[in-house]
Amino acid sequence: MSNIKLIEEKYADAVKGIKEEWFNEHNTNWYEYIIGLPIQVQFCYLIVVFHNQIFNGGFHQYFVNGYGQFAKETIEALKTIGASKKADLLEEALSIVNSDDDPDYTFRKKLLEKQIPQLFSTDVLFETLDNLDNIYYSDENEDIEQLLGSYLKSR
Template sequence: MQNIIDKAYSEAVKGLDEEILNDCDAWYNYVLKLPKTQQVVYTIILFNWQIENGGFHQYFINSYGQFSYLTIKNLKLIEAPQRADLLDSATHLVNEEYFIEDKFRHLIFNREFSKIVDFDDLLFDQLNELDDKYYDLEQEDIMNLLENYLNN
């Protein structure tokens, strides 16, 4: 099962280097220009790793949250609507000011969302609740859904 996913992920990250990863727009545009299957695998694998390792707060504080809007679309594409809804809820909690996507991406990338960086208690608690819901979603096996997507 992992082989097809690992291969797509390896292909996706092949061209990433420090220069790209340190430039918000270069990184985002790199991911946008990936072949669709690689983009889907890259955004969903990063998202899932971050949530499994530290939750939604970690996803946003580690700058991967800049891909949240794209990842929501990709989760829906692989037929993971409940995980997409959880990420959508988390993104709206973080972006309660409804910044346009480009501004939101830059604020996340540059760690300029004070309530994320300063561990705002209310937001942290709300994101933790979403973490718990994410961990309980056994019926939406992200690896199986990714594999099915890649095989079709």
């Protein structure tokens, strides 16, 4: 099976149980659902969403759209498949967005409730995060499709 087919299959498994209303609620249903998935399916969801968000609007969009609640787990997933440079970029973005160094639960809550002023109201982080986007786009050494496909095939 090709990497693309395998990734598409695992991603489809991940999203089939997601409820649309979870994206508009300030509760933990979405997070708990993703974290409760089998690890291969979870990693596939986290990495595909992360990669697509970065390419469609960058790190700023990734956090604003609520996917940043999965940043810690996505960092681990990226490291596991061998995408350590991309994991480092996400780790840097997370430390910039979570500059108060809030515990995970508190950060997720503030993110979903749009209570991070530098991200949602003043937008002072846009340029800083945009610089990380440019580094991400220029990295040709870590092919997400190849790394994720190889990881999925090895399990």
